[in-house]
Amino acid sequence: MRDIPVNLGGYKLVIVEPPAPKMREDANGAQVPVTDKAGVTQFVVALFAKLxxxxxxxxxxxxxxxxxxxxxxxxxxxxxxxxxxxxARVSQYQIDNGAGRVTSGLSFKAMGIKHAPAPRGGGDK
Incomplete structure (x- = not known):
C-alpha cells in the first residue's frame, strides 16, 4: 500500500536535521537532486517524533x-x-537485495512542514 494518509497530531515533531534537497547517486557516482514526475526538486528532513x-x-x-x-x-x-x-502520508516498502536479505519498513512523505504552535500547559515533554 502506498500514500496512506496519516495523522501525527498526537506526536511532538522536532527537527534534528534541517530540510535539504534529497540527493541520490547517478550511474556515474555523482550526487544529483531527486525530482518528482514534474521535475520539482524533493526535500528531506529528519524529525524526532515523540508521543x-x-x-x-x-x-x-x-x-x-x-x-x-x-x-x-x-x-x-x-x-x-x-x-x-x-x-502527511506513509508507505510500506520491502527491498530484496537478491542475496537472501530482505529489508522492510515505512517511508514518510508530506507536502511540506509548518511551525507547530507553542505547547499548552507544560504537559508536553
Missing amino acids: RTNPGERTQKGEEIKVTLATDPGDGFGEDVRVELVD
Missing part, C-alpha cells in the same frame, strides 16, 4: 524519522524547531 503525554503519564521513547517533502520549506526550519507535517 505527547499528559501530566502524570509516563513518557515513552521517541523515534527518528526521515520525511520526504514535496515542496521547499523555505527558511526558519533549523535544528530543534517544532513542526507539523502538511498532508
